[in-house]
Amino acid sequence: MANVTNNRPLSPHLQIYKFIPTMAMSIVHRITGGALYFGTLLVAAWLIAAASGEEYFNQVNWLFGSIVGQLVLFGYTWALLHHLLGGLRHIMWDLGYGFEKEFSTKLAKGNLVASIALTVLVWAIVLIVR
Amino acid sequence: MDMRTPLGKVRGLGSAKSGTEHFWRVRTTSVALVPLLVFYIVFLIIYAGKPYAEVVGALANPFVATINALTVIASIVHMRLGMEEIIQDYIHSEFLKLTLLVLNAFFSLLVGGLCLFAVLKIAFAG
Numbered sequence: 001m002a003n004v005t006n007n008r009p010l011s012p013h014l015q016i017y018k019f020i021p022t023m024a025m026s027i028v029h030r031i032t033g034g035a036l037y038f039g040t041l042l043v044a045a046w047l048i049a050a051a052s053g054e055e056y057f058n059q060v061n062w063l064f065g066s067i068v069g070q071l072v073l074f075g076y077t078w079a080l081l082h083h084l085l086g087g088l089r090h091i092m093w094d095l096g097y098g099f100e101k102e103f104s105t106k107l108a109k110g111n112l113v114a115s116i117a118l119t120v121l122v123w124a125i126v127l128i129v130r
Numbered sequence: 131m132d133m134r135t136p137l138g139k140v141r142g143l144g145s146a147k148s149g150t151e152h153f154w155r156v157r158t159t160s161v162a163l164v165p166l167l168v169f170y171i172v173f174l175i176i177y178a179g180k181p182y183a184e185v186v187g188a189l190a191n192p193f194v195a196t197i198n199a200l201t202v203i204a205s206i207v208h209m210r211l212g213m214e215e216i217i218q219d220y221i222h223s224e225f226l227k228l229t230l231l232v233l234n235a236f237f238s239l240l241v242g243g244l245c246l247f248a249v250l251k252i253a254f255a256g
Binding site: 126 | 157160161163164167174178179185186189198205206209212213241244245247248249
């Protein structure tokens with residue numbers, strides 16, 4: 001019986017398919033999700049510092065304000081916005097819409113463009129407001 | 131000699147017991163997070179880099195504190211479920227998978243608990 005189940009062909013995986021935008025964005029969706037998971041530590045650090053008093057708050061603010069901190073926060077903003085937009089595409093698919101090939105490809109590309117544009121926009125506003 | 135068919139061996143072992151619940155919770159939290167995070171981002175745009183007193187004063191506002199707490203809860207549930215899916219997809223050793231699933235639950239609850247406590251402390255005690 002064991003021989004029958006051994007060496008059976010498995011369902012095809014990544015390497016068998018042509019690399020296409022929807023596939024790339026699916027992978028990026030998962031990676032950004034994983035990054036956001038650990039990124040919550042940044043939010044936690046900020047909230048806990050705010051609850052702990054001015055001294056801690058200023059320390060965390062200084063860290064976030066440093067060049068490395070700003071780069072990490074910029075990346076975090078992009079990951080969040082990209083995952084958010086990707087989530088909207090998933091909700092659309094869950095509701096049964098948007099499965100047409102050309103449309104979903106366009107939307108996958110649009111997801112990347114929009115997430116980058118929105119990230120730049122958010123940071124531009126922050127810098128102008130400040 | 132095991133006489134059971136391969137199909138018989140795996141029947142009832144799939145995600146069918148709780149998969150729908152998992153799927154549904156991921157979707158409901160994601161829908162909730164769209165407006166919550168838009169609010170959060172706008173809040174951060176306004177208060178990023180502002181002095182302590184001003185930020186804490188804004189966080190203590192009942193409306194902001196409620197939104198903040200809801201965002202934390204929805205995020206934690208959503209991220210725990212998401213990481214669960216990633217672990218189940220890529221980790222095939224039963225022991226390691228179980229360990230990571232438990233760590234995932236602990237990490238999520240710890241971060242969520244800390245954030246919630248911080249939000250409530252600011253709201254009630256400043």
